[in-house]
Amino acid sequence: DAKTTQPPSMDCAEGRAANLPCNHSTISGNEYVYWYRQIHSQGPQYIIHGLKNNETNEMASLIITEDRKSSTLILPHATLRDTAVYYCIVRVYGGSQGNLIFGKGTKLSVKP
């Protein structure tokens, strides 16, 4: 079973920031938080990951709470092309386990 909880859907106005929450209250000390997204009819795409510090790349920012029990993915200026299902996943980095466990994700709809 997925170790994360996400809202099933969210809307965001184009050009505004999209803030996608994720709860992972049972996260272990050696587990990272990963975010992937899946645009309709495509395979999932990696966005960002982090352990405990906030992270930023060209796609998004990841804010992880101090107790690491929740996180927020921020798309600073959402566009229509960001409409997708966003998956929050916790995973051991560098461990022997090779798979990602996806939940149902959050369906983000960016509206003009």
Added chain:
Amino acid sequence: DTGVSQDPRHKITKRGQNVTFRCDPISEHNRLYWYRQTLGQGPEFLTYFQNEAQLEKSRLLSDRFSAERPKGSFSTLEIQRTEQGDSAMYLCASSLGTGVTGELFFGEGSRLTVL
């Protein structure tokens, strides 16, 4: 294109037939993964390979399913005696070890419809 490629993209078959999907990973990637995704659900892990060795299999991978990666490059996923419940998108992904970032690169999938 140097991404993960999957073939065929779409397959329609009758119940009871065998089907085979092929995945060509990114060339230098030593790990290869198979996932299955049904409508409205997230992808579900099936199995993964490191080079030619199959290191992990999900309980979803029934005895009708077999995956191979004979030379540590491309992989095939065969489903024997297909059932309507096998209708799904079959996704392949690859990574370099656990990846520089732990990142998996996914293909666009092979959609199977069993009539």
